[in-house]
Amino acid sequence: MISMAFLSDLFSVLGTVAFALSAVLAARGRQVDLFTILVLATVTAVGGGTIRDTLLDVPIFWAEDTSYLWIAAVSALLGFCFYSLLDRHGINLLYQAVDSVAIALFGVLGTTKAWELGFGLPLGPVILGVITATGGGVIRDTLLQRPSMLLGKELYIVPVALGCTLHATVLALAPDHAQLGALLAIALVLVLRYLSVMRHWVVPQWAVLKMK
Template sequence: MLNYWIGMAAICAFAMAGVLAAGRRGMDIIALLFMGVITAVGGGTLRDLLLGVPVFWMIDFNYVWVASAASLAAFALARHLRDETVWAAILYLDAFGIALFGVQSIDKALAHGFAAPVAIVMATITGIGGGLIRDVLAQRENLLSSREIYATTIITGGMLYTFLLAQGGASHGASLCGVAFTFAFRGLAIHFGWQMPKWLTLRH
């Protein structure tokens, strides 16, 4: 139950970050509502479709209601939410969200008989899928086109989690380690403004 409510809080962060990232002058409330919701649930939707399982928000529509409410709140409070301190808090909550949903996605994939590498891919899709769809629709630079360290944190956290599970570690302890590592990595990247080093980027 605690994970459920934490997940809902993360959905709020995804939606609000989606509205603030995609919003630009002249964009109406319906467009921004869609941007927020697609950011919040888009990645999980892609994951479930690829796994061939019922889409999570179709089973529990509360995810969509919460994402919608958070999107409308972000629209109404956009001027205040762009304050540096508030925006940082949203980013850190977003970081916790990708950490939690990454582990949950791996568990879901493994429970349906998929191999660990597939499970890590599903975790990554869950974390970045909604943002990628939003960025394409908003015609803005997406996460994968920038040097921002985001997907890397999900992948490395997922690798650690699946490794601990493979070593016979307790599922609960492995989950805590996976979530903590991903959150800490992403949190440090936010705090220090880390980017992928230039030697690991394509140069002409």
């Protein structure tokens, strides 16, 4: 049977690659150079986990294992080289897909790590999951002076928060099925992101702020 530790490492590597590529794609339409992209890719890939580890007061994961930095750099370099193969429409959809995979994986990873350390149970792990998933992207968007995805009309924060809540619920009520819970949580994030990007699902009207 696949161990949780192996799954966790696999998710970390895949999420790092996805976030680094998302940073290359986020720079579309801008005059940016390779070095800027390397900075953005690294910030996006490790930013959320860095905030998480700081709040948990544990050693920063990329100092413990610098391979995450290399994975982010090489992914960004490859993304840079093959960037010109993409056209404008394809690039937008690819960006959404790659970013969605990254936030799903990092959300589950952040929730797991905080849960294992007993950080502010039961709500703390959900919040750290959301921070791990979105923190790097928020820093990237702030540096690029782009509006944060957090505040867009698309469903972005909602899928991540629901996925992390599902995973935390399984960890609380049925810890023996943590692996299954993690996979279901990732699937939930991806499905909701798909519905938002492809089917244009938005937040229901009753939940939108209105003033008389």
